[in-house]
Amino acid sequence: MKAVVITTPGGPEVLLLQEVEDPQINEDEVLVKVEATALNRADTIQRQGRYPPPKGASPYPGLECSGTIEAVGKNVSRWKIGDQVCALLSGGGYAEKVAVPAGQVLPVPQCVSLKDAASLPEVACTVWSTVFMMSRLSAGETFLVHGGSSGIGTFAIQIAKHQGVKVFVTAGSEEKLAVCKDLGADVCINYKTEDFVARVKEETGGKGVDVILDSVGAPYFQKNVDSLNIDGRLFLLGFMGGAVTQVNLGSLFAKRITVQALLLSIDYMTLVHLLLVIMHAAAGLRTRTLENKAEIVSEVEKNVWPAIVAGKVKPVVFKYLPLSEAAESHRLMETSQHIGKILLVA
Structure with missing residues (x-):
């Protein structure tokens, strides 16, 4: 098969489409013929050599995909050859075929094309696990998502609104904020021209939001x-603006604030100094156990998939590029000019 290989750590130019060996499945996996894969920030970090795949995972980038099942392991009962699916991966999405643990596979939702379904697994599992399972966001509460026009942001807006939450977003242009508003965001803040703290306080009568x-x-x-x-509750997905800061502990004590991150959970009673050495959202999912990932995928299918089927949550795709243009797709992502997801089509 063909796969995108990171020939050496570096810029987008190190991504080359090459002939490689087909993946082999074990008894608890399925083999998926890839229709499309979606870019995630973690892919660019892996390309730079700062985020190696877990032991035993595919060396090729790509943390989600959609496609058709070509083979099933002997212990797999739910899936069969010919099923159209999408999947959460530990790697290997930038390829024509990928082996996937059966517990990380999802059916393609009705009303979503096989190609666009590649944009769903990573954002759905990340947002549902962090915002709802861990931060316990619930109906009637308020929620702020930074980077509302990102893949994570556009999905978070929609599912939070579906859950009866008032949604605040920040983004860096009026065009991006307009998209966020169309997706259901209630309060849209341009972080380049406005102090988001003041706006949040104004809109909440001085109280603040419940989850960020x-x-x-x-x-x-x-x-x-x-x-x-x-x-x-504050949930940290990454540190694009920097990893080290100082904090006024008094404000944490006074508000009984909970701070969490994908590889780190910090209780306000013991937080003295914040040193975050965590990756993008995908890091937390990628390094979890197979059992934990299967649990998250199951919760997503139960709680999120019905909203997608009902048309309440839709994929937001910025651009489709062929697998051979993986380098160009990374250049595009690193400009941060996109809205929603960038897909590579196999």
């Missing part, structure tokens, strides 16, 4: 704390 989902990291940490309500 953030990928910026250090520059936003104290601002996030200042934007949270009593018993607020």
Whole structure:
């Protein structure tokens, strides 16, 4: 088969489409003929040599895919050859075929094309596990997502609105904010021209929001704390703006704030100094056990898939590129000009 190989750590130019050996499945896996895969920030970090795949995982990038099942392991009962599916991966999506543990496979939702289904597994599993399973966001609460026009952001807006939550977003242009508003965001804040802390306080009568989902990291940490309500929950997906910061512990104590990250859980009673060495959302999913990932996938199918089938949550795809243009897709992602997901079509 053909797969995109990271020939050496570096820029997008190190991604080359090459002939490689077909993957072999074990008794608990299925073999998927890939229709499409979606880009995630973790892919660019892996390309730079700062995020090696877990032991035993595919060396090729790609943390989600859609396609058709070509073979099933002897212990697999739910799936059969010919099923159209999408899947959460530990790697290997940038290829024509990929082996996937059966517990990480999802049916393609009705009303979603096989190609577009590649945009769903990673964002659905990340948002549902972090925002709803771990941060316990519930109907009637308020939620702020930074980077509302990203793949994570566009999905989080829709599923949070479906759950009866008031949604705040930040983004860096009026065009991106307009898309967020169309997706259901209630309060849209241009972080380049407006202080999001002041706007959040204004819109909540000085209370702050209940849950924040953030990928910026250090520059936003104290601002996030200042934007949270009593018993607020902050979930950190990454540190695109920096990894080290200082925090006013008094504000954490006063508000009984919970801070969590994908590889780190911090209780306000023991937090003294914040040093985040975590990856993008995919890192937390990628390194979890097979059992834990299967549990998350099951919860997503039960709670999120019905909303997609009902048309309440839709894929947001910015651009389709062929697998041979993986380097160009990475260049595009690193400009941060896209809205939603970028897909590579096998």
